[in-house]
Amino acid sequence: MVHVALTIAGSDSGGGAGIQADLKTFQELGVFGTSALTAVTAQNTYGVSAIQSMEPSIITAQIQAVKEDFAVQAVKTGMLFSAEIIQAVAAELRDSGIPLVIDPVMIAKGGASLLRDEAVDALKSALIPLATVVTPNIPEAEVLTGLEIKSESDIERAAEHIMALGAQSVVIKGGHWKEAPFAEDLFVGSEGTRFSVRSPWVDTKDTHGTGCTYSAALAAFLADGESLPEAVISAKCFIHAAIENGLGIGGGHGPTNHWAYNRKGGNLMEGVAVIG
Ligand SMILES: Nc1ncnc2c1ncn2[C@@H]1O[C@H](COP(=O)(O)OP(=O)(O)OP(=O)(O)O)[C@@H](O)[C@H]1O
Numbered sequence: 001m002v003h004v005a006l007t008i009a010g011s012d013s014g015g016g017a018g019i020q021a022d023l024k025t026f027q028e029l030g031v032f033g034t035s036a037l038t039a040v041t042a043q044n045t046y047g048v049s050a051i052q053s054m055e056p057s058i059i060t061a062q063i064q065a066v067k068e069d070f071a072v073q074a075v076k077t078g079m080l081f082s083a084e085i086i087q088a089v090a091a092e093l094r095d096s097g098i099p100l101v102i103d104p105v106m107i108a109k110g111g112a113s114l115l116r117d118e119a120v121d122a123l124k125s126a127l128i129p130l131a132t133v134v135t136p137n138i139p140e141a142e143v144l145t146g147l148e149i150k151s152e153s154d155i156e157r158a159a160e161h162i163m164a165l166g167a168q169s170v171v172i173k174g175g176h177w178k179e180a181p182f183a184e185d186l187f188v189g190s191e192g193t194r195f196s197v198r199s200p201w202v203d204t205k206d207t208h209g210t211g212c213t214y215s216a217a218l219a220a221f222l223a224d225g226e227s228l229p230e231a232v233i234s235a236k237c238f239i240h241a242a243i244e245n246g247l248g249i250g251g252g253h254g255p256t257n258h259w260a261y262n263r264k265g266g267n268l269m270e271g272v273a274v275i276g
């Protein structure tokens, strides 16, 4: 039977990030995509020009409508914007028993804020404790932990800190740490599981929506029954193929190529290595 995943995220009119990236990723991975829209952004590859968030009650209603009808096998959250929205989403996900990927989206590539400053506390206290896995980039990990991340040991410390907030596991994505020799993500799970997944850097400006696409792929592989460590590795393979085969559309930070993984053929792990 087909597996069902739910994304709770904002709309990116430019189609490279947000709910559009999530649904394209689910589709490519053979998972039936459902959605609860948290906000509408007017956005393209240059940046965000307007944001309108949804009323929490309509977000709750969307999640309930999906949950009442489908056996959802994985949920991911993206842009949540306000503390009220985070509380509404957390109330629907608490005790659901469904694997939950939290991408703690804060700032768009062009600098626009997708999460109000005062919502960070709600994210930490209400949502992160429900997470199967949290997937911050390095600036997001700094905001969540209050730590300054300058080295590999800082990344490890930040991961432990996020686990201490109650998350079952964390992936700290290395896409913003350009001085590192590889684009390397650290996974830390329960019972001491810890490894890194790395790929060569792709020299491109077309990285709009990499985090959304990555976390959607992670949710899709979980919905499909992969174990968490397997899904972390598979999601890296998906995003690496998507970045490596950029589409060259849009004048700013262009979107990634959601078709690339399926069109790759041969060894899907090519270019990706697991360390530790
Ligand atoms: N230039 C690159 N080359 C190869 N891999 C990359 C590159 N940039 C990012 N990645 C990988 O893409 C994934 C997403 O990481 P990143 O840190 O860019 O997320 P993000 O900042 O949340 O993305 P966004 O905010 O654009 O949605 C990670 O697996 C990271 O290692």
Ligand SMILES: Cc1ncc(CO)c(N)n1
Pocket: 009, 010, 011, 012, 017, 018, 019, 041, 043, 078, 079, 105, 107, 108, 109, 114, 208, 209, 210, 211, 212
């Ligand atoms: C709607 C939306 N969600 C997430 C991101 C982060 O990439 C974005 N740019 N736009």
